[in-house]
Amino acid sequence: MSGLPSGxxxxxxxxxxxxxxxxxxxxxxxxxxxxxxxxxxxxDAVESSGMFTPSVVDSIGSAWSRDPELLVSALLDGVDSMNRVAVAG
Structure with missing residues (x-):
């Protein structure tokens, strides 16, 4: 996921x-x-996880605003390849 802070x-x-x-x-x-x-x-889910500082949450939000496919890719990570193609368009 380029555009997000390391790790x-x-x-x-x-x-x-x-x-x-x-x-x-x-x-x-x-x-x-x-x-x-x-x-x-x-x-909100990322923020409430407690895993990130507020500044990192802001960075994540900014990255997703610039490139929503970063989040889409993360969400589709658990979807099989056939169904991933169905929504990738």
């Missing part, structure tokens, strides 16, 4: 590891909303 990628993927895991198809509405800049709920 943050793996932690974010772990926080959201089960978001879409086991679903036949990842929620395209959720992915579309994130791509439109609606990711506050996910940033």
């Amino acid at each position: 943050v990628d793996g932690i974010i993927r772990a926080i959201f590891a089960y978001e879409f895991e086991g679903h036949a198809v990842a929620d395209e509405v959720v992915i579309g909303a994130i791509r439109s800049g609606e990711f506050g709920e996910y940033l």
Whole structure:
């Protein structure tokens, strides 16, 4: 996940590891909303995890604002490749 502070990628993927895991198809509405800049709920989850300082949470939010695909990629990490292709567009 370029654009995020060093070491943050793996932690974010772990926080959201089960978001879409086991679903036949990842929620395209959720992915579309994130791509439109609606990711506050996910940033709140990162903040409430207690794993990051407020300045790192701000950096994560800025990175996701610039490139929402950073978050989409983290969320789709637990989705099988067939279903990942279905929502990757």
